[in-house]
Structure formats: C-alpha cells, structure tokens
Amino acid sequence: MFYSKLARSVSPYTAGEQLNDRNYVKLNTNENPYPPSPRAAEAMRAFDADRLKLYPDPEAKALRASIAAAEGVAAKNVFCGNGSDEVLALCFPAFFDPEGKGACFADVTYSFYPVFAEFFRIPTKIIPVKGDYSLDLEEFLQADCQGYFLANPNAPTSLGISRREIENFVKRASDKIVVLDEAYMDFYGESAVPLTEKYENVLVVKTFSKSYSLAGIRCGYAIGNEALIDALFRMKDCFNSYPVDGLCQAICAQAVADKSYHEETVQKVISERERLKGELKSMGLSVLDSKSNFLFVAFEKTGGEFIYRSLKERGVLVRYWNKPKLENYCRITVGTPAQNDALLDALRHILR
Numbered sequence: 001m002f003y004s005k006l007a008r009s010v011s012p013y014t015a016g017e018q019l020n021d022r023n024y025v026k027l028n029t030n031e032n033p034y035p036p037s038p039r040a041a042e043a044m045r046a047f048d049a050d051r052l053k054l055y056p057d058p059e060a061k062a063l064r065a066s067i068a069a070a071e072g073v074a075a076k077n078v079f080c081g082n083g084s085d086e087v088l089a090l091c092f093p094a095f096f097d098p099e100g101k102g103a104c105f106a107d108v109t110y111s112f113y114p115v116f117a118e119f120f121r122i123p124t125k126i127i128p129v130k131g132d133y134s135l136d137l138e139e140f141l142q143a144d145c146q147g148y149f150l151a152n153p154n155a156p157t158s159l160g161i162s163r164r165e166i167e168n169f170v171k172r173a174s175d176k177i178v179v180l181d182e183a184y185m186d187f188y189g190e191s192a193v194p195l196t197e198k199y200e201n202v203l204v205v206k207t208f209s210k211s212y213s214l215a216g217i218r219c220g221y222a223i224g225n226e227a228l229i230d231a232l233f234r235m236k237d238c239f240n241s242y243p244v245d246g247l248c249q250a251i252c253a254q255a256v257a258d259k260s261y262h263e264e265t266v267q268k269v270i271s272e273r274e275r276l277k278g279e280l281k282s283m284g285l286s287v288l289d290s291k292s293n294f295l296f297v298a299f300e301k302t303g304g305e306f307i308y309r310s311l312k313e314r315g316v317l318v319r320y321w322n323k324p325k326l327e328n329y330c331r332i333t334v335g336t337p338a339q340n341d342a343l344l345d346a347l348r349h350i351l352r
C-alpha cells in the first residue's frame with residue numbers, strides 16, 4: 001500500500017543460493033575455493049576495534065594507493081565501492097541519462113545490468129550474442145546509445161575478449177563510455193587497465209570477490225581517468241559517503257599488495273579449470289572455452305535444471321537459469337581438486 005511505483009514494479013536481481021541446510025560442495029556463485037592472503041588475515045587480526053567508533057576514510061585513500069600500486073596507475077585514477085556491484089550501479093547515473101540514448105549490453109551477460117538500468121530509469125539497447133555465445137562487437141558499435149557495459153570475461157558464458165580486440169572497440173567507440181566489468185579478468189590476464197591511460201572513454205571495474213578470495217568483505221573498484229573517477233565520487237556522495245568500512249579498507253589494502261599469493265591462487269584455479277574442462281569433455285559434454293573461474297557446460301539431453309536439481313540432491317550446488325539461451329546449461333564454479341572430483345563423481349552417476 002505504501003509502495004512506490006518503483007518498489008511495486010521492479011524485478012530485483014536474484015543472487016545465487018547461499019544455503020546452510022547441509023555441507024554443500026559449493027560451486028554456484030564463483031567464489032574462490034582458497035583462503036584470502038595471510039596478509040589480509042593478519043590485517044583483520046591486527047585491526048584495533050577502538051577504530052570502529054570513528055567513521056572510516058570516506059575516500060579510502062590508503063586502500064586506493066595500494067590498489068594503484070598493484071595496478072600500475074595513480075591513486076587519483078581509482079574509485080572504491082561496496083563490492084563491484086555497487087561500483088557498477090553508480091556507473092549508471094554517473095554516465096547515463098534517463099532521457100539519453102541508453103546503455104547497451106548483451107542479452108546474455110551479467111543479469112544485474114538490466115536491474116540497475118531499470119532502477120535508475122536508464123533506457124537499454126540489448127544486443128543478442130552470436131550462436132557461439134560470443135559478443136557481437138560489430139552490432140554493439142552500430143547501436144545508437146550513450147555507452148556500453150561489457151563483462152570481460154563474460155558471465156555466465158565464461159568467454160573472453162583479447163585486449164587487442166577491446167582496444168580496437170574503444171577506439172571506434174571514442175564518443176561513448178565503455179564500462180569493462182573485469183570481475184573475472186585475473187583468470188584471463190588481458191586486462192584493459194593499461195588502456196585507461198590512453199583512452200578517456202574507458203572505465204575498468206574489478207573486484208576483491210573472486211581472484212582475491214574476499215567475497216565476504218564486499219569491495220570493488222574502478223580504474224579510469226580523473227574525470228570518470230570524479231563522476232563516480234559525485235554519485236557516491238549522493239548515496240553513501242562511507243561505502244567501504246575501515247576493516248574492509250585495511251584487509252583489502254594488504255590483499256592487493258600480496259602479489260605472489262594472488263598469482264599463486266589464480267594459477268591454482270586456472271590449472272584446475274583446465275583439468276575440470278578436460279574431464280567434462282571426456283564425458284562427452286560440451287564446455288565453452290572459459291577464461292574465468294567457472295565453466296559454462298551444455299546439457300543438451302537433460303536440460304540444465306535436471307542436472308542442477310540432481311546435483312543438489314547429491315550435495316553439489318551449481319547455478320542454473322530458466323531463461324532463453326541458458327536453459328540447457330549449468331554454470332559450474334571451479335573448486336579445489338577435491339570439490340571438482342566430488343562434482344565429477346556426482347555427474348557421472350547422474351548421467352549414467
């Protein structure tokens with residue numbers, strides 16, 4: 001009765017299941033199976049609870065300096081938010097107008113983009129993916145729009161676009177903002193961060209949730225030229241001055257500084273990804289060429305839902321969408337070797 005029209009009509013994003021009714025092999029929300037850096041853990045232990053009586057640094061200066069050092073940019077080119085979801089959300093009002101030509105993204109991509117667009121009343125231009133699920137960048141360039149959201153690697157398809165192709169795209173789209181959602185980029189290694197110094201229309205958004213194993217702390221960041229970063233700060237300060245709490249700032253600053261641990265963890269995930277992909281293929285399944293920490297696997301004979309349900313009964317959680325182009329697939333996060341073996345065992349039983 002007291003709902004606004006918006007509260008009545010929106011279709012909110014549905015997050016993956018976070019169940020605790022039993023001890024699942026949890027391969028459904030693309031978390032990292034390995035723990036965060038020991039330096040991050042030490043920052044948490046060393047954090048003085050007395051500091052919690054004061055507000056945190058609203059500009060997250062020390063954390064931004066730490067991210068800047070790791071990414072090879074200046075701190076003034078970094079913006080931090082409460083998860084990359086928040087950073088992506090702020091991009092809509094920062095770079096798009098309700099009466100403008102709209103935000104352009106693929107029909108098969110991160111399903112939060114249409115939700116943000118609806119929330120901020122930004123029109124959308126939706127470009128269908130090609131038959132092989134790759135993005136049709138030529139069609140993107142033809143779209144009459146204010147700018148783009150490209151997830152690279154894309155979700156849930158896991159496919160990546162090389163830096164060279166991205167550079168070509170941003171050059172040709174020079175009068176439009178290109179937001180590159182690189183949540184999974186560390187598992188590919190083709191980041192567009194170097195392009196942010198060369199092209200003023202490029203904003204790269206990254207997260208601590210995946211390659212840094214810190215989904216629980218909620219921190220994401222954007223890298224771009226000063227004007228783009230300023231637009232994000234203006235939006236943040238219309239909404240929440242302190243989106244990144246003090247403990248989060250302390251933990252993430254250490255995590256991003258621990259380069260060797262990060263590289264080691266990423267390599268472990270990549271090598272398990274390749275093994276798991278090989279095993280699934282040897283079972284006769286078709287698996288897209290993943291550049292991320294998850295696999296997009298086709299189950300043409302049974303459909304994705306049957307596999308999702310059967311796996312869940314056996315204690316393995318994966319993600320499935322009852323949506324056009326996705327209903328024959330499951331998205332499976334790469335776990336530890338033992339978790340992946342449990343998945344493979346369960347799948348062999350189900351498919352037999």
Ligand code: PMP
Binds near residue numbers: 082086155183219220
């Ligand atoms: N982008 C993509 C493509 C994702 O899959 C996710 C994870 N759901 C995010 C952004 C958001 O991640 P976070 O808010 O945890 O940084």
